[in-house]
Amino acid sequence: MKTRYAYNIDKCQFVMAAVMLLLPSLLFAHGNRRFINGHWFDGKTFVDQEVYSVEGTLRGQFQGETETVDLHGGYVIPPFAEAHTHEFTATFDAPLDRYLSQGIFYARNLNGVLELTDAVRPLVNNAESVDVAWAGAGITSSGGHPVQIFDAVAAQLKWPPARMRNQAYWIADNEKELSEIWPAILASKPAVIKAYLEHSEEYEKRRKDPAFYGKRGLSPAVLKAVVRRAHAAGLPVSVHIDTAADFRNAVLAGADDIAHLPLEPLTPADAQLAAEKGVWVVTTTLSHRPTPGISDIDSLHAGNLALLRQAGVRVALGTDSSHSVVDEIENVRRLGVFSDLQLLRMATMDSARLVFPKRKIGCLTDGCEASFLVLQGNPLTDFANIHRIDLRVKTGHVLPTPAGALPSIATHLGELLSKHSIDEVVAAYRSLRKSESGKWNFSEPQLNALGYQLLKEGKKVEAVAIFTLNVEMFPASANAYDSLGEALESTGDHDGAIANYEKVLAIAPGNVNATKMLETIRGKKAPE
Numbered sequence: 001m002k003t004r005y006a007y008n009i010d011k012c013q014f015v016m017a018a019v020m021l022l023l024p025s026l027l028f029a030h031g032n033r034r035f036i037n038g039h040w041f042d043g044k045t046f047v048d049q050e051v052y053s054v055e056g057t058l059r060g061q062f063q064g065e066t067e068t069v070d071l072h073g074g075y076v077i078p079p080f081a082e083a084h085t086h087e088f089t090a091t092f093d094a095p096l097d098r099y100l101s102q103g104i105f106y107a108r109n110l111n112g113v114l115e116l117t118d119a120v121r122p123l124v125n126n127a128e129s130v131d132v133a134w135a136g137a138g139i140t141s142s143g144g145h146p147v148q149i150f151d152a153v154a155a156q157l158k159w160p161p162a163r164m165r166n167q168a169y170w171i172a173d174n175e176k177e178l179s180e181i182w183p184a185i186l187a188s189k190p191a192v193i194k195a196y197l198e199h200s201e202e203y204e205k206r207r208k209d210p211a212f213y214g215k216r217g218l219s220p221a222v223l224k225a226v227v228r229r230a231h232a233a234g235l236p237v238s239v240h241i242d243t244a245a246d247f248r249n250a251v252l253a254g255a256d257d258i259a260h261l262p263l264e265p266l267t268p269a270d271a272q273l274a275a276e277k278g279v280w281v282v283t284t285t286l287s288h289r290p291t292p293g294i295s296d297i298d299s300l301h302a303g304n305l306a307l308l309r310q311a312g313v314r315v316a317l318g319t320d321s322s323h324s325v326v327d328e329i330e331n332v333r334r335l336g337v338f339s340d341l342q343l344l345r346m347a348t349m350d351s352a353r354l355v356f357p358k359r360k361i362g363c364l365t366d367g368c369e370a371s372f373l374v375l376q377g378n379p380l381t382d383f384a385n386i387h388r389i390d391l392r393v394k395t396g397h398v399l400p401t402p403a404g405a406l407p408s409i410a411t412h413l414g415e416l417l418s419k420h421s422i423d424e425v426v427a428a429y430r431s432l433r434k435s436e437s438g439k440w441n442f443s444e445p446q447l448n449a450l451g452y453q454l455l456k457e458g459k460k461v462e463a464v465a466i467f468t469l470n471v472e473m474f475p476a477s478a479n480a481y482d483s484l485g486e487a488l489e490s491t492g493d494h495d496g497a498i499a500n501y502e503k504v505l506a507i508a509p510g511n512v513n514a515t516k517m518l519e520t521i522r523g524k525k526a527p528e
Helices: 011-027 096-101 147-157 175-187 200-206 220-232 244-253 268-277 297-311 325-335 340-355 383-387 409-417 422-435 444-456 460-473 478-490 494-507 512-525
Strands: 033-041 046-054 057-059 067-077 080-085 104-109 131-134 138-140 169-171 193-196 237-240 280-282 314-316 372-375 389-394 397-399
Touching: 046 067, 067 389, 080 325, 080 340, 096 104, 104 340, 147 512, 169 175, 175 220, 193 220, 200 220, 200 244, 220 237, 220 244, 237 244, 244 268, 268 297, 297 314, 297 325, 314 340, 325 340, 325 383, 340 383, 409 422, 409 444, 422 460, 444 460, 444 478, 460 478, 478 494, 478 512, 494 512
Parallel strands: 033 067, 080 104, 104 131, 138 169, 138 193, 193 237, 280 314
Antiparallel strands: 033 046, 046 057, 067 372, 372 389, 389 397
């Protein structure tokens, strides 16, 4: 499965793990620094210059005492930013190491559970960690998306489903109800307001029909009221959408950004209107959203992104899944819509400005926050250099190399697959895991990501082999069984898929995706 909503509320264990992660960074001095022998990204190319970090801010000149740091010809870019995630809400594990190892310093959580977020807040938004902007609970209608998701989360937490109301979501079926909950929304101190549209062109048809539970959202009129109130409070509004009509209604309502690409083709007029209104669009090409009836999701996303690019719409990168934004960068690049320069700007400059619009980040000029990555090579001549990070600096603090910054075993296996059989590649994995366990990143997401990449390429047999290996390596992971179940179902092996989805439920009772998939597959197998 590409994403999961499983929560760990052992706050003591969570906090201690993160403290141990951050402790080594306290050994690094936090003084002013002079960085020499670096090539600095100016948004167009790389420029050779000396740059100072003075009290956490970049300066072109400084006369005071500094420590000199030699960048040895490295290429300096702003850090990466994740514009749509659901991490950092006491989720499956603390993702700090994973984010920092990949150079992701900024993240925007667009829906979580308010009381679970309390355990995370002390761990982030400091000089040694990731900076997170939370939306808190999203605003939807009765029975609207994502209520069905948080029903499953409540089951995992052994909470009554009603406890999620006003914790994971707010309900507003009309403007009167919105006015009643608005003080509580503001009291939760969101950095951004998250609102939900879901097939808004059929709002009246869906709003009271039980068949559309979890498949509806706000009325366009209530969304306009949400935007009006949020802007009066100085808060931006991010809107979940599904259809092209949702996209259009979000733009007309005055939304600041649209949290997804639509799962339908946009028109040039849609894109032009978004550009005129200054609306951002977040990519989420790796989103967990189901795509029934879409035969070629890549072509759909590529066509919509091309329209947005041609119209001049501002695009940010986000995943809405357990993938990282670095995976999203690579996936968007694979679609071939943007040049490497455009994509680098989106990943390091534009996305950061959407996540924290009031801060001077995503830039390397005088007065910007002194946060940057130093790459081994020029990403404009070899884009793979975005993965080769030699140094991480956050507000002038030189961070230690995170444990997760080891080379990707998935990337290595992918390269081997171009020359060897899947059996040989699996054998190579086993050998490396035994003989070089400390030299590669062997974490569970590695094989999971490789398996999904193979599925996208139509290599179903190879994907099943990789997911099977992941289950063997991580037998306690519901996510590993879920992914294998999905791959087996894609090959027509219904019995194998059912067996794996049943294992998911044995590990994580109430898992909504596994439950739905079992219903669907068993329906296919039922005699007519």
